[in-house]
Amino acid sequence: MEQLSFFGEAGQSANLPVEVLDYHPDIFTAQESAFFLKTFIATIPWEQRIISMYGKPVITPRLTAWYGDTNKDYAFSGHKFNPLPWTEELLKIKERIEPLANTRFNSVLLNYYRDANDSVAWHADDETELGKQPLIASVSFGQVRQFDIRHKADHQRKYAVKLENGSLLIMKGDLQHNWEHRIAKSTKPMNERVNLTFRVII
Ligand SMILES: O=C(O)CCC(=O)C(=O)O
Numbered sequence: 461m462e463q464l465s466f467f468g469e470a471g472q473s474a475n476l477p478v479e480v481l482d483y484h485p486d487i488f489t490a491q492e493s494a495f496f497l498k499t500f501i502a503t504i505p506w507e508q509r510i511i512s513m514y515g516k517p518v519i520t521p522r523l524t525a526w527y528g529d530t531n532k533d534y535a536f537s538g539h540k541f542n543p544l545p546w547t548e549e550l551l552k553i554k555e556r557i558e559p560l561a562n563t564r565f566n567s568v569l570l571n572y573y574r575d576a577n578d579s580v581a582w583h584a585d586d587e588t589e590l591g592k593q594p595l596i597a598s599v600s601f602g603q604v605r606q607f608d609i610r611h612k613a614d615h616q617r618k619y620a621v622k623l624e625n626g627s628l629l630i631m632k633g634d635l636q637h638n639w640e641h642r643i644a645k646s647t648k649p650m651n652e653r654v655n656l657t658f659r660v661i662i
């Protein structure tokens with residue numbers, strides 16, 4: 461992973477492609493972040509989903525939950541989704557980030573990474589329901605984890621962002637079209653992390 465060694469002062473890859481990624485550390489204070497992490501771990505009805513990979517059932521290596529506007533039916537990758545209604549905490553976060561992202565979100569997918577073994581494999585969030593150039597706002601609480609991207613046409617073109625406690629990462633432009641992203645498992649011990657990806661479903 462060549463570019464991964466070129467960490468700048470903040471511990472990030474140099475020359476992140478700014479046309480597709482926008483990283484903002486410290487959007488939430490340490491105190492707010494600790495509160496949200498604890499509250500979400502304790503109160504969200506987390507599920508471990510079973511997905512189909514090459515025709516075989518595979519257990520998702522993390523826990524997830526789906527919230528959003530409930531005045532609309534969502535069909536997503538051939539499945540019907542019933543989002544849970546917004547909670548007070550989720551609305552607070554949504555209101556804080558919407559002006560920064562210049563976007564009104566109608567749903568959020570929550571991910572709970574319990575330890576270093578939890579992960580999300582290389583993928584792009586390119587479902588048609590998200591539109592051609594989806595803007596996704598990703599908020600992180602808890603353990604710093606490394607977010608990798610690689611270009612679909614050239615896997616050697618890759619970058620890493622350390623997603624810090626209380627940070628916001630905006631994925632935009634052609635990120636989902638031209639790049640894939642992941643959170644890899646780690647060989648180092650890792651504490652709990654909760655990530656929220658705010659989305660607009662059309
Ligand atoms: O946990 C993260 O930072 C990324 C999650 C993600 O890629 C997703 O929910 O689609």
Ligand SMILES: [Fe+2]
Nearest residue numbers: 583584585641
């Ligand atoms: Fe994703």
